[in-house]
Amino acid sequence: MIGYYTLRHTALSSLLPNINPDKDKQILDIARLAIAKPFQGNGYGTEIMHTILHMAVQFNERYIVLDAIKDVWHWYKERFRFEHLFDQDLIDDTPVITLLLDLYDKELVEQYYDE
Ligand SMILES: CC(C)(COP(=O)(O)OP(=O)(O)OC[C@H]1O[C@@H](n2cnc3c(N)ncnc32)[C@H](O)[C@@H]1OP(=O)(O)O)[C@@H](O)C(=O)NCCC(=O)NCCS
Numbered sequence: 001m002i003g004y005y006t007l008r009h010t011a012l013s014s015l016l017p018n019i020n021p022d023k024d025k026q027i028l029d030i031a032r033l034a035i036a037k038p039f040q041g042n043g044y045g046t047e048i049m050h051t052i053l054h055m056a057v058q059f060n061e062r063y064i065v066l067d068a069i070k071d072v073w074h075w076y077k078e079r080f081r082f083e084h085l086f087d088q089d090l091i092d093d094t095p096v097i098t099l100l101l102d103l104y105d106k107e108l109v110e111q112y113y114d115e
Contacts, residue, residue, distance in 0.1 A: 003035035005048050007055075015065065015085065015098065028056050030066035049080055053103075062103055067096040 010029040013019050030052060035044045056064055065085075068076050076082040082099035084090060089097040 001036065002039045003033075003044050003048065005033040005052065006031045007052065010065065012063070025062075027063040027065055028052075028059075028061045030064060033066070045075070046079060053080070056103060064101040064103065066099050068099050069096055070094070073097045073099060 008029050008031050009026040011024055012027050013021070013024045033045065033048060035048075052064070064082075066076070066082070068082075073082075073084065076099050077084075080101060082101045085098045085100045
């Protein structure tokens with residue numbers, strides 16, 4: 001096996017506990033993503049991410065969240081435009097950084113809808 005990934009839904013309120021309950025929603029969570037060491041650096045991770053992004057758009061997901069290992073969070077940021085959710089993650093000595101990607105497509109909305 002070259003690699004694997006798992007997806008699940010998670011409540012936005014599990015990340016932002018103070019959120020107004022009316023605004024709470026389920027968002028897509030990349031629970032696991034890993035490429036076996038001998039196969040890393042060959043584009044498989046990028047390929048998996050493109051598959052996930054494609055599926056997320058097909059299923060009308062608005063946000064994708066994941067906890068990135070600190071060593072690789074730049075990979076998600078630079079390649080797929082994920083943003084860190086909490087500044088504190090960058091300061092603290094935590095092993096992971098929570099990342100969020102907003103899939104809202106302004107251009108698409110402007111092209112198809114009046115407002
Ligand atoms: C992170 C991971 C999923 C990436 O998958 P991959 O198949 O190795 O990555 P790809 O081959 O698609 O991409 C490699 C590219 O990303 C770049 N890259 C690698 N690590 C990077 C980092 N930390 N920051 C920015 N870019 C990075 C490489 O330089 C390479 O660039 P190039 O294509 O221009 O040469 C994989 O390395 C992995 O499973 N690592 C161990 C487990 C892990 O950390 N999982 C993520 C948990 S959040």
